[in-house]
Amino acid sequence: MxxxxxxxxxxxxxxxxxxxxxxxxxxxxxxxRQRGVERMGCANVAHAVAAMPANDKLRIVAEKxxxxxxxxxxxxxxxxxxxxxxxxxxxxxxxxxxxxxxxxxxxxxxxxxxxxxxxxxxxxxxxxxxxxxxxxxxxxxxxxxxxxxxxxxxxxxxxxxxxxxxxxxxxxxxxxxxxxxxSGLSNSDKAKVREQYAAGKVGREELLKAESAAYHxxxxxxxxxxxxxxxxxxxxxxxxxxxxxxxxxxxxxxxxxxxxxxxxxxxxxxxxxxxxxxxxxxxxxxxxxxxxxxxxxxxxxxxxxxxxxxxxxxxxxxxxxxxxxxxxxxxxxxxxxxxxxxxxxxxxxxxxxxxxxxxxxxxxxxxxxxxxxxxxxxxxxxxxxxxxxxxxxxxxxxxxxxxLPPASGDEGVLRGAAAPFSPTGGLKLLSGNLGRAVIKVSAVPEDRHIIEAPARIFDSQEAMQAAFKAGELERDVVVVVRFQGPQANGMPELHKLTPPLAVLQGKGFKVALVTDGRMSGASGKVPAAIHVSPEALAGGPLAKLRDGDLVRMDGVNGLLEALVPAAEWAAREVAQIRPEAVDDNGQGIGRELFAGMRRNVKSAEEGAVTWL
Known part of the structure; x- marks a missing residue:
């Protein structure tokens, strides 16, 4: 071992x-304990088997x-x-x-x-x-x-x-x-069409055709x-x-x-x-x-x-x-x-x-x-x-x-432990003055494992998408989307951010995402520090970031840092999200029923559990 x-x-x-x-x-x-029907009262047993066929009732009760x-x-x-x-x-x-x-x-x-x-x-x-x-x-x-x-x-x-x-x-x-x-349309071909749509090169009809060929x-x-x-x-x-x-x-x-x-x-x-x-x-x-x-x-x-x-x-x-x-x-x-x-x-x-x-x-x-x-x-x-x-x-x-056969059926897909794709696993812990986060390094080319660029701060994914469409992100940038943690809004996945970020990356810019939200297993080729804990709504350090702060995401050495002088960083107040952004978004589709879970939920690193 x-x-x-x-x-x-x-x-x-x-x-x-x-x-x-x-x-x-x-x-x-x-x-x-005894079996259920043997330790339960007769009325309990009768309720339990009432709708079952007679022979099944006999099997459960008499034949055990x-x-x-x-x-x-x-x-x-x-x-x-x-x-x-x-x-x-x-x-x-x-x-x-x-x-x-x-x-x-x-x-x-x-x-x-x-x-x-x-x-x-x-x-x-x-x-x-x-x-x-x-x-x-x-x-x-x-x-x-x-x-x-x-x-x-x-x-x-x-x-x-x-x-x-x-x-x-x-x-x-x-x-x-x-x-x-x-298998339908390949995942890579689907991703290309998504990026083309984000860049305005194809329309909704082409995008729907591609998505329907992938999920079919x-x-x-x-x-x-x-x-x-x-x-x-x-x-x-x-x-x-x-x-x-x-x-x-x-x-x-x-x-x-x-x-x-x-x-x-x-x-x-x-x-x-x-x-x-x-x-x-x-x-x-x-x-x-x-x-x-x-x-x-x-x-x-x-x-x-x-x-x-x-x-x-x-x-x-x-x-x-x-x-x-x-x-x-x-x-x-x-x-x-x-x-x-x-x-x-x-x-x-x-x-x-x-x-x-x-x-x-x-x-x-x-x-x-x-x-x-x-x-x-x-x-x-x-x-x-x-x-x-x-x-x-x-x-x-x-x-x-x-x-199974001793060898892989396709070494471009699956390899033995003696000759792996990488000697280390696909996930990496990041930590620093911005908190603790994870990155899926296996999905990101090695030349993008370290990104250092000015931050652009957003409090919602809709705001980020609007800035992208307005051409405001055409540069090296660390996009920060905060107030997306479990307490804030249930920690949604933010996959809609991947195509625009991939477009920027495809233009040669150094691009990364930092968020207290999720990206799942489909985070794609853009480096993303996700699940940042503590989350911004809980007073986490993401709430201290300001537009223009230099941020370093280092997937090699496991660092996630705002390159801000320590005294200035310590003196900064944490930003507050507008109350209506928490209370009104999703009203009428059931989100309000989950308010108790948002109040009681543990951090992402504690499993985001609501039952402890």
């Missing part, structure tokens, strides 16, 4: 000793058959989640064949950031994660289940489901993905943003069946994997099993310090979404585990970059899967001593099964697994 991986894991374990033990003690108190919960994020607004429409019937049939019963315990909200980009609805996006966690808890609160199947893929949905499920840590849980859409069918968007990073991390934590993340929704293997997930959930839920033997896997035991580190390593090795420096802090906290951005940064110093998938490469996730996919990455990291292998997963007491590739068995209906 790599010494840095071991030392970071040990540090996390020591830091989390008290909170983790409290979590495990609470889990143990629930694990030893295993009873599975399904928590689904199905809606047909999200292309990634639309395939889940048919899953309950498939899962129910698979369970019946094995003598078990199933109920859809509940649904969780699932919004599409692609729909709400640059619009007021995006200000609900980050907080939707904790609403999903709450909805998961409500679904499982009926407390009659022996295990749960969690159906979710996209940005806030998987972290929300995982946080909610971890508060039922005694339950075995298996995540069931639905797969990416087929059922399945996850094919760039390596938060949704697909979610899937990589679940594979690395052993919460999926091996290799199930990136199989297309309409591939016959997809249904076979879903049925196999039912079989696995039943196998790890049997009473009388043991964690040590790998035939009992409560999610609170699966998600331990080693699993969290494995997820962090997988994120870094693939250049995944920066959103997970928020989400996985929250996920870990839900299991009593305390991590921070310094842990990510130290791991990044030893984890090699093994994948080049858009935006840190030209390939999409389908090409990533064809080259070897998550299984190849996990195998390379395990063999290099960069992941913990001896961990509990839904597939046993080792992570090694996650290195295998799912295929259809000889019967053409069921899933089987085989070893």
């Amino acid at each position: 790599n010494k840095t991986i071991s030392s970071v894991t040990d540090r996390i374990r020591q830091r989390s000793a008290a909170t983790r033990q409290r979590y495990l003690d609470g889990m143990a108190r629930l694990a030893g 058959a295993p009873h599975l919960a399904v928590v689904t994020s199905y809606n047909d607004m999200l292309s990634a989640h639309q395939p889940y429409e048919t899953y309950p019937a498939l899962i129910r049939a698979a369970a019946h064949k094995r003598g078990a019963t199933v109920q859809v315990a509940g649904g969780v909200p699932a919004m599409c950031d692609g729909v709400t980009q640059g619009l007021p609805g995006m200000e609900l996006s980050l907080f939707s994660r904790d609403n999903i966690a709450l909805s998961t808890a409500i679904a499982l609160s009926h407390d009659v289940f022996d295990a749960a199947l969690l159906l979710g893929i996209c940005d806030k949905i998987v972290p929300g489901l995982l946080i909610g499920a971890l508060h039922f840590g005694h339950l075995p849980c298996v995540f069931v993905p639905a797969g990416p859409m087929s 069918g059922a399945g996850t968007c094919t760039f390596y943003g938060t949704a697909n990073s979610n899937q990589m991390l679940l594979e690395a934590m052993g919460l999926h069946l091996p290799g199930s993340a990136f199989v297309h929704p309409h591939d016959p293997l997809r249904d076979a994997l879903t049925e196999a997930a039912v079989e696995r959930a039943l196998a790890i839920s049997q009473r009388g099993g043991s964690v040590e033997a790998g035939n009992l896997a409560p999610i609170g035991r699966v998600v331990d310090e080693r699993a969290i580190v494995n997820a962090m390593v997988a994120l870094l090795a693939t250049g995944g979404s920066t959103n997970h420096l928020i989400h996985w802090v929250a996920v870990a906290r839900a299991a009593g585990i305390l991590i921070d951005w310094s842990d990510f940064s130290e791991l990044s110093s030893v984890v090699p970059l093994l994948a080049r998938v858009y935006p840190n490469g030209a390939a999409d996730v389908n090409q990533f899967q064809q080259a070897g996919g998550p299984g190849f990455v996990i195998r390379e990291l395990l063999d290099a001593g960069l992941m913990h292998e001896d961990v509990l997963s839904v597939n046993g007491t080792s992570l090694r099964p996650q290195t295998r590739l799912p295929v259809l068995a000889a019967d053409g209906k069921s899933a089987a697994w085989q070893d």
Whole structure:
């Protein structure tokens, strides 16, 4: 095992000793109880099974058959989640064949950031994660289940489901993905049209045609943003069946994997099993310090979404585990970059899967001593099964697994640990007198890792776009968009800023973005210091910046600084945002319902959690 991986894991374990033990003690108190229908009153049981067929009632009550919960994020607004429409019937049939019963315990909200980009609805996006966690808890609160199947893929949905499920840590849980859409217009070609539109070279008709060619069918968007990073991390934590993340929704293997997930959930839920033997896997035991580190390593090795420096802090906290951005940064110093998938490469996730996919990455990291292998997963007491590739068995209906080829299927997309794209990971911690931030260096050419230029300050992305259209940014510039943190407006993603900044960069200017908002896994080729903490509304130093201040963003040495004399900097007052900018934006579309979350939310580095 790599010494840095071991030392970071040990540090996390020591830091989390008290909170983790409290979590495990609470889990143990629930694990030893009688089955739900045996400990509940008769009226409770009758309500729980009232709508079920008579034979299912008999199985649950008299035969003591295993009873599975399904928590689904199905809606047909999200292309990634639309395939889940048919899953309950498939899962129910698979369970019946094995003598078990199933109920859809509940649904969780699932919004599409692609729909709400640059619009007021995006200000609900980050907080939707904790609403999903709450909805998961409500679904499982009926407390009659022996295990749960969690159906979710996209940005806030998987972290929300995982946080909610971890508060039922005694339950075995298996995540069931639905797969990416087929490849359409390439991500790089789509980005070019966006930049042309921002520059006024093409019109809305051409832009809509390009976007519709990129996002064109059922399945996850094919760039390596938060949704697909979610899937990589679940594979690395052993919460999926091996290799199930990136199989297309309409591939016959997809249904076979879903049925196999039912079989696995039943196998790890049997009473009388043991964690040590790998035939009992409560999610609170699966998600331990080693699993969290494995997820962090997988994120870094693939250049995944920066959103997970928020989400996985929250996920870990839900299991009593305390991590921070310094842990990510130290791991990044030893984890090699093994994948080049858009935006840190030209390939999409389908090409990533064809080259070897998550299984190849996990195998390379395990063999290099960069992941913990001896961990509990839904597939046993080792992570090694996650290195295998799912295929259809000889019967053409069921899933089987085989070893991956020793070499990558495309070294332009995926490489082994002995010859990586970079010796270090894709993310970098920045710190200095402007606070702490992160940058996705894997997406940015090396000649742009250090930017020093005068700042231009904006309090909204709309103001920045107006300045761009007016030609006010035609120079070397560090664009600062502040008052975009969790307390201010729910920390929206600011992807609409990428095309104009890319246009300026394409003209030869030195350009960077600094913000207390988010940019996700699709931040693109413009250097961006994001998630700046403390945020401006909380009195963070971004609120001290003034137009013209020289700002240095150094992705090599990890610095984010305003080059202002120390005495002058200390004497400056923090700017205040206009109250109406906080209170009125989004009025009438539900934003006001989230005011309590904005008041109570923790910082981005603390996971932006609202439930502590």
